[in-house]
Amino acid sequence: MPDNQLTPGIAPDRLDASDYAENFADLHPRLDAHEALVAADRCYFCHDAPCITACPTDIDIPLFIRQIATGTPQAAAETILTQNILGGMCARVCPTETLCEEACVREAAEGKPVLIGQLQRYATDTLMEANVHPFQRAPATGKSVAIVGAGPAGLACAHRLAMHGHDVTLYDARSKAGGLNEFGIAAYKTVDQFAEREVDWLLQIGGITVKTGQKLGADIMLNQLRTEFDAVFLGIGLGGVNALGLDHENKTGVEDAVGFIADLRQAQDLAKVPVGRDVVVIGGGMTAIDAAVQAKLLGALNVTLVYRRGRDRMNASRFEQDLAASKGVRIITNASPVALHGNGSVREIEFEYTKDDLSPTGQTFRLAADQVFKAIGQTLAGEGLPDLEGRKIAVTGPGRTSVPGVWAGGDCAAGGDDLTVTAVAEGREAAEDINRSLAV
Amino acid sequence: MASLASNFAGISSPNPFWLASAPPTDKEYNVRRAFEAGWGGVVWKTLGEDGPPIVNVNGPRYGAIWGADRRLLGLNNIELITDRPLQVNLDEMARVKKDYPDRALIASLMVPVDEDSWKIILDRVLETGCDGVELNFGCPHGMSERGMGSAVGQVPDYVQQVTEWCKKHSDLPVIVKLTPNITDIRKPAQAAHDGGADAVSLINTINSITSVNLDSFAPEPTIDGKGAHGGYCGPAVKPIALNMVAEIARSPSLSGLPISGIGGITTWRDAAEFLALGAGNVQVCTAAMTYGFKIVQEMISGLSQYMDEKGFRSVDEIVGRAVPNCSDWQHLNLNYVTKARINQDLCIKCGRCYAACEDTSHQAISMTPDRVFDVIDAECVACNLCVNVCPVESCITMEELQPGTVDERTGKVVEKDYANWTTHPNNPGSCAAE
Ligand SMILES: Cc1cc2nc3c(=O)[nH]c(=O)nc-3n(C[C@H](O)[C@H](O)[C@H](O)COP(=O)(O)OP(=O)(O)OC[C@H]3O[C@@H](n4cnc5c(N)ncnc54)[C@H](O)[C@@H]3O)c2cc1C
Ligand SMILES: Cc1cc2nc3c(=O)[nH]c(=O)nc-3n(C[C@H](O)[C@H](O)[C@H](O)COP(=O)(O)O)c2cc1C
Ligand code: SF4
Numbered sequence: 021m022p023d024n025q026l027t028p029g030i031a032p033d034r035l036d037a038s039d040y041a042e043n044f045a046d047l048h049p050r051l052d053a054h055e056a057l058v059a060a061d062r063c064y065f066c067h068d069a070p071c072i073t074a075c076p077t078d079i080d081i082p083l084f085i086r087q088i089a090t091g092t093p094q095a096a097a098e099t100i101l102t103q104n105i106l107g108g109m110c111a112r113v114c115p116t117e118t119l120c121e122e123a124c125v126r127e128a129a130e131g132k133p134v135l136i137g138q139l140q141r142y143a144t145d146t147l148m149e150a151n152v153h154p155f156q157r158a159p160a161t162g163k164s165v166a167i168v169g170a171g172p173a174g175l176a177c178a179h180r181l182a183m184h185g186h187d188v189t190l191y192d193a194r195s196k197a198g199g200l201n202e203f204g205i206a207a208y209k210t211v212d213q214f215a216e217r218e219v220d221w222l223l224q225i226g227g228i229t230v231k232t233g234q235k236l237g238a239d240i241m242l243n244q245l246r247t248e249f250d251a252v253f254l255g256i257g258l259g260g261v262n263a264l265g266l267d268h269e270n271k272t273g274v275e276d277a278v279g280f281i282a283d284l285r286q287a288q289d290l291a292k293v294p295v296g297r298d299v300v301v302i303g304g305g306m307t308a309i310d311a312a313v314q315a316k317l318l319g320a321l322n323v324t325l326v327y328r329r330g331r332d333r334m335n336a337s338r339f340e341q342d343l344a345a346s347k348g349v350r351i352i353t354n355a356s357p358v359a360l361h362g363n364g365s366v367r368e369i370e371f372e373y374t375k376d377d378l379s380p381t382g383q384t385f386r387l388a389a390d391q392v393f394k395a396i397g398q399t400l401a402g403e404g405l406p407d408l409e410g411r412k413i414a415v416t417g418p419g420r421t422s423v424p425g426v427w428a429g430g431d432c433a434a435g436g437d438d439l440t441v442t443a444v445a446e447g448r449e450a451a452e453d454i455n456r457s458l459a460v
Numbered sequence: 461m462a463s464l465a466s467n468f469a470g471i472s473s474p475n476p477f478w479l480a481s482a483p484p485t486d487k488e489y490n491v492r493r494a495f496e497a498g499w500g501g502v503v504w505k506t507l508g509e510d511g512p513p514i515v516n517v518n519g520p521r522y523g524a525i526w527g528a529d530r531r532l533l534g535l536n537n538i539e540l541i542t543d544r545p546l547q548v549n550l551d552e553m554a555r556v557k558k559d560y561p562d563r564a565l566i567a568s569l570m571v572p573v574d575e576d577s578w579k580i581i582l583d584r585v586l587e588t589g590c591d592g593v594e595l596n597f598g599c600p601h602g603m604s605e606r607g608m609g610s611a612v613g614q615v616p617d618y619v620q621q622v623t624e625w626c627k628k629h630s631d632l633p634v635i636v637k638l639t640p641n642i643t644d645i646r647k648p649a650q651a652a653h654d655g656g657a658d659a660v661s662l663i664n665t666i667n668s669i670t671s672v673n674l675d676s677f678a679p680e681p682t683i684d685g686k687g688a689h690g691g692y693c694g695p696a697v698k699p700i701a702l703n704m705v706a707e708i709a710r711s712p713s714l715s716g717l718p719i720s721g722i723g724g725i726t727t728w729r730d731a732a733e734f735l736a737l738g739a740g741n742v743q744v745c746t747a748a749m750t751y752g753f754k755i756v757q758e759m760i761s762g763l764s765q766y767m768d769e770k771g772f773r774s775v776d777e778i779v780g781r782a783v784p785n786c787s788d789w790q791h792l793n794l795n796y797v798t799k800a801r802i803n804q805d806l807c808i809k810c811g812r813c814y815a816a817c818e819d820t821s822h823q824a825i826s827m828t829p830d831r832v833f834d835v836i837d838a839e840c841v842a843c844n845l846c847v848n849v850c851p852v853e854s855c856i857t858m859e860e861l862q863p864g865t866v867d868e869r870t871g872k873v874v875e876k877d878y879a880n881w882t883t884h885p886n887n888p889g890s891c892a893a894e
Contacts, residue, residue, distance in 0.1 A: 054806075054853060062529070065751045086758045090727040095761040 025297070025321050029365075029390050030273060032294045034319025040290040043317035047208045047343075048112075048138055056142045059135045060089040066125055071136060074123035076436070076445040077104035081120060085139055097147035098154045100140055105179045105448070106172055108148060108218050109201050110441045111141035112209045115306075117339045119441070148217070153224040158185035160227075163458045166191065166249040168236045171199020172440045173255030173430025175222055176447030177454075182227035184455045189249070190228055193235035199257055201440065203282040206310040207290075208317070237402050246425055251454045254413065254421070254428040255447060258438070259401035264302065264394055266360055273366040277301060277311035277395035284314055296391025299323045300369050302357055303395030304334035309341065311393045312349045323349045324387055328356040330376050358384065366392055400432055409434040419450035427454055462767035463774055464760060466500060468741040469633045469659040469718040471591045473500035473564040476775050477731065477759050480722050480743035481506050481568035481594060481637075484753070486542060488552035491565075495556070497753035498760060501564025503661075503743060506541035506596045507549055509571045509581065514543045520681035523670035523690065534696035535746050536670040538681065538688055540602045541570050546584065553588040565589075566635065570596040570608050573618055575625045582630040592633035595622060597648070598664020600641050600691045610664070613639035616651035623655025635720060638662040638704075640697075645704040646711050653717050660708065661720035661743060663701045665691025694746035698724030702737055709738025709783045726755075728762025735775065736782035790882055795875040797867050798842040798858040800824070800835045806855040807833060813846035813856060821845050838868040 024034045035043070051059060063085040071081045079100050087096035100107035116122075116137040124133035147154070163186045167174045170192035178188045196202055201215040223230070234240050236256065245252045261276045263269060273296065287293045295318040301311050304327035312325045325344060327334055331353045334341060345351060355371040356378065362368060369389045373381040400412055406421035407414050412434040419427040429446030436442040466476040478501035479485050479494055486505040494502060508514055516539055523536040542549060557565045567585040571577040585593060597613030604611040612618045619636065626634045636652035638645060640663040649660050667689050671680045679687030701723025708714050721739025725731050726747040734742050747755055763775075772778055802813070802825075809831040817825040824839035825846065835846075847856045861867055863876035883890050 057853070065755070067752055083754065083757055086727075086755070087761060090729055090758060090762050092728070092758075092762045092765050095758075095765050098761070 022319070025319055028297050030294045030296045032292050034295065035291070037291060039319070040317075044207050044211070044290060046211045047206075048141075050145055051135070051138050051142045056088055056093070056139060059139055060085045062126060062134045063089070064125060070123035070125065071120040071134075074120050075104075076119070076439070076441045077107075077110070077448070078445075079103045079107065079120075079140075081136055084143060085134065085136070088139055088143055093143045093146040094150065094152065094154075096139075096143035100144055101147075101154065103448075104441065104444050105176050105222060106201070106218065106440065106444050107140060108144040108221075109172070109205075109210065109215065110444065111137050111144055112214070113201075113205050114439070114441050115337045115339065118337050148221055151221075153221060155179075155183055155225055157183055157225060157227055160187070161185040161458065163187070163250045164189065164248075165251045165253065165454060165458075166245040167253045167255060168192075168240070168245070169199065169255035169257060169430070169432070170194075170197035170219075170230065170232075171255055171257050171430060171443060172201060173257075173432075173443035173447035173450075174199070174253065175219065176444040177253045177255060177427075177429065177451045178228050178447075179222055179225055180448050180451035181454060182225045184451070186227070186250075186455070186458065188228045190230045191234040191236070191240055192230070192232050193239075195232050197230050197232065199255075199443075203285055204278060204307075204310075205285075205440070206281075206314060207285060208314075237404065242404060242423075242426070246423075250425075250458055252426045253419070253447070253450055253454065254405070254426065254432060255430040255443070256400075256402060257431045258398035260399035261394065262397040262399060264357055264396065266357060268360050271360055271362060271366045272364055273362075273390055274360065274392045274394070277303065277307050277393040278398065280311055280393055281307070281314065284318070290318065293318055295320045296389070297321045298388040299391045299393065300387050300389040301325045301393040301395055303327065303393075303397070304329070304336060304353075305395065305397070306336050306340060307398075308393075308395035309336045309344050309349075311395055313344050313347050315391070315393070316347050316349055320391075322388070324352060325349055326352045326355050326357070326371060326387075328354065328374055328378060330354060333376065355385070356380075360392070361386070366390065398431070418453035419446055420453065462764050462772055464500075464764060464767075466741050466775055468564075468720065469592070469635065471501070471564050471566070471633055472562075473741070474562055475500035475756075475760055475763075476735070476741035477756050478502060478564060478566075478720070478741060478743045479748060480745040481566075481596065482745040482749070483539070484745060484748045487544070487549075488556055491552075491556050492559075494748075494753045494756075495560045495563050498756045499563070499753065500741075501566065501591075503566040503568050503594050504549065504553055504590075506568040506570050506599070507546055507581065507585070508541050509577060510546045510584070513545050514540045516540055516543050517683050519683040521690075523680040524694075525670055525696065532746075532750050533694060534668075534670065534692055535694040535749070536668045536681075536690040536692045537665070538601050538690040541596070541599065550584060550588050553585075553590060557589045557591075564591050566592045566594050568594045568596050568637070570599065570603060572606075572608060573612060573622060578622060578625045579629040582626060582632075586630065586632070590632070592635060592658070593626065593630065594635040594637050594661060595626060596637050596664070597622075598637050598639040598662075600639060600665055600667050601689060610639040610641050613637075613648055613664075614642050616647045619648045620651040620655035623652050623657045627656040633658040635659045635661050637664055637722075639664050640700060640704055640723075641667050645707050646714065649708045649711070649714055649717070653714055657717070659718035659720060659740070661722055662704055662708075663697065663723045665693045666697055666700065668692035693723065694750070695724045695726050698726075698730060702733060705734060705739055706737045706783065706786045709780060710786050726750075728759040728766065731759055732763060732766060732778060733782075735778040736780070737786070738780045738783045740779055741775075791880050793878045793880060794884060795863075795877060795879050797861040797874050799837050799840050799861060800842065800844075800846050800856055801859045802833055802835060802846075802856050803854070804832070806852050808852055808855075809833070810851060812849045812851065816845050816849045840869065 084096040084099040121133035127133040299320040359370040406423040413428040419429040427450040430443035464475040481503040485502040525534040599609030603609035721734030722743040
């Protein structure tokens with residue numbers, strides 16, 4: 021164990037330089053040609069295949085796998101990208117174990133699904149490495165659309181609209197496009213600047229102007245966009261973070277998991293990202309898992325993930341939970357935080373065991389903590405947005421909001437899982453609806 | 461972008477992929493769905509004489525053999541021609557052709573060997589607006605017992621005679637479908653050509669018994685304790701079909717006779733191989749029966765990608781490209797010397813190459829205690845068996861010895877010049893080159 025792992029508090033350089041590269045290497049390295057053929061061979065080319073139904077973007081999976089099996093991975097990539105322009109990212113980040121691969125008939129037959137996600141990556145990587153952009157713009161329509169938010173929803177919407185010949189201006193508050201692909205997804209799922217390369221590749225369609233550093237509600241206003249453009253799409257994701265609701269929540273060391281991950285994703289040198297010796301992550305979703313695993317990979321000595329209900333209620337899939345466990349993250353379930361201890365900086369966090377219905381048990385325990393990550397959900401941020409349903413923008417059908425001429429999709433819109441692939445599907449569907457509405 | 465548009469014997473279709481005459485093309489419902497899926501044409505399930513329809517068995521009509529993972533490799537059937545009334549088929553064909561004018565629709569026919577029967581059926585199918593007729597001289601079971609199908613196809617004189625009648629009584633392009641159940645496929649092809657056929661199509665199914673039930677001691681599929689031979693098709697028959705297509709394509713007296721390639725075509729690659737050996741288009745049956753109509757999408761995307769990569773603009777640029785390279789054994793270059801090479805990085809050390817070579821070939825692979833396999837050049841005759849049994853693609857390859865190097869097996873220097881058996885000193889009939 022490097023000495024620095026024992027250093028108390030929040031510190032950088034906990035590991036030897038070489039450990040970082042190894043720890044943050046590709047989670048599932050790309051299949052080689054032989055592996056891809058063996059994997060593709062297992063597909064039964066099912067009729068009206070359940071995997072297609074399970075994919076939010078309805079990729080024709082049996083067809084693309086057959087195209088790989090017959091030696092035409094680029095044609096396979098086209099099949100994928102026609103439905104899902106971020107098929108490359110989705111191949112890396114989709115929880116396939118709860119989507120296509122869960123539905124695979126070979127999961128039923130042998131408990132071993134066809135490796136759909138990895139085959140998808142094999143195909144899309146082949147095409148992108150050849151730097152082929154297989155889509156062309158329709159003749160210019162003279163119509164223009166403003167898209168706010170350059171995450172998966174906004175990007176998918178932009179590409180489809182550009183393909184239909186409309187001019188798109190894509191605004192984002194951040195300095196870089198990509199949304200959570202760039203600032204959120206775990207580093208080991210999207211190595212080698214893939215998010216950035218994918219955005220560059222996507223923009224090759226033409227007709228999309230990206231304007232970064234433009235925040236809706238500050239630099240640009242919805243009403244102004246409505247008058248300047250023929251339609252507006254909102255794909256602003258969830259900018260806010262839920263609070264724990266404890267006293268002294270602003271103690272040093274108590275941080276938002278998403279902020280920690282964003283810093284890590286943008287770090288030039290992972291060794292310089294400071295991390296606690298004893299880290300506690302509160303939450304049970306993908307963000308909690310990613311924060312915990314990456315804290316561990318940065319060299320935190322003890323990382324504990326604490327979730328208030330039972331393990332089967334966690335939003336993170338079994339695969340994600342096992343991944344965390346295999347990296348040395350300790351998972352405690354049925355415990356809710358009740359107090360933060362420490363002068364100025366957090367030193368300990370106290371929990372009470374809770375039943376599945378969250379009723380208290382009266383039994384408490386404390387964990388050493390010099391860094392506490394809150395990962396109990398993100399919330400929609402912004403004023404003057406269309407009507408809400410619950411805490412998200414209300415939509416009907418393919419993303420129509422309460423405001424005429426304004427569509428929304430992705431995490432900021434009500435309905436659907438908060439997943440990259442769902443955001444892509446909603447962005448694409450909204451684009452098709454916008455296109456239809458602009459035609460009349 | 462390459463164009464897949466096809467013109468076969470004057471019949472145009474948006475792509476060269478047709479469905480062969482069989483259950484997939486047995487009725488309007490199927491054919492409409494096939495056209496929606498993208499098939500360029502169909503040869504309708506074979507029609508017979510008007511009158512009481514044909515009857516089929518009411519028990520199982522298919523048998524099969526499988527490869528690993530239960531992949532269907534060969535299918536055998538004892539189905540007869542259409543068992544639906546003639547007029548029903550004709551009405552359906554007319555409706556479909558009207559709604560899909562750009563697709564090829566061919567009537568497949570089989571009636572007794574007399575001129576009147578053929579004249580009558582030709583007049584009837586004309587009303588459908590179909591683009592051509594295919595004469596089914598191939599069905600090897602049931603109908604052949606009644607003097608039709610392969611019973612005709614096996615007698616070149618009958619083939620020629622019926623073809624002549626059809627050309628006499630119809631202006632439609634006539635495609636003669638050949639049976640592979642014959643020794644020399646060129647004979648019936650020549651007869652069709654001499655009879656004025658516009659094209660031939662091949663192969664129909666091969667006489668076969670797929671398996672025997674070892675409890676009931678009856679061939680499968682078993683009908684009440686008995687089984688009859690059936691017609692074999694699917695991936696397993698492709699090599700036989702390819703050879704027959706090539707035989708016709710390289711026969712000087714048949715040059716220019718369009719060929720519709722059939723037999724085991726399952727992927728775009730299979731189709732391209734038939735085209736390269738001289739087929740002007742292809743027909744598919746078993747692959748559609750195994751995987752559904754949708755496979756045509758892979759055939760279309762695969763062939764267009766291949767054509768784009770090769771710079772071919774039209775399908776015709778592929779047709780026959782491999783024919784000049786189909787040779788007879790006696791003309792193969794005996795001075796072309798290769799040796800097997802094992803890529804140690806790819807080798808997974810299963811030892812199958814060793815078992816094959818050591819037990820059944822030339823003892824040309826060495827094995828160390830830590831399972832390193834290597835080729836002994838002094839023994840390797842370059843038979844290719846190790847390449848074929850290796851489970852890892854491209855792990856074992858054949859490397860050509862350059863002229864001037866010594867072949868360690870024979871001790872001879874590899875010659876630069878081409879030399880074949882006809883001039884070889886060991887050939888008693890050799891005629892030394894001038
Ligand atoms: C840590 C983490 C890990 C995740 N891991 C996975 C995973 O492995 N697999 C998976 O499928 N999903 C994962 N998700 C969920 C997935 O990232 C989201 O569902 C997806 O990114 C939603 O896409 P979106 O386009 O709706 O929003 P976002 O990706 O959030 O993009 C929204 C964009 O809008 C911009 N924006 C926000 N407000 C404004 C404003 N006012 N003005 C202008 N621009 C604005 C933001 O800068 C951002 O670029 C993860 C999420 C997190 C937080
Ligand atoms: C069940 C079945 C029925 C068939 N019926 C006919 C037929 O009526 N007429 C005909 O010309 N060929 C018939 N065939 C032969 C096919 O058209 C085709 O020539 C043969 O199956 C080889 O192609 P494949 O390997 O793609 O299946 C039939 C084949 C099968 C499997
Ligand atoms: S495929 Fe099966 S269900 Fe359909 S007709 Fe044949 S035996 Fe009956």
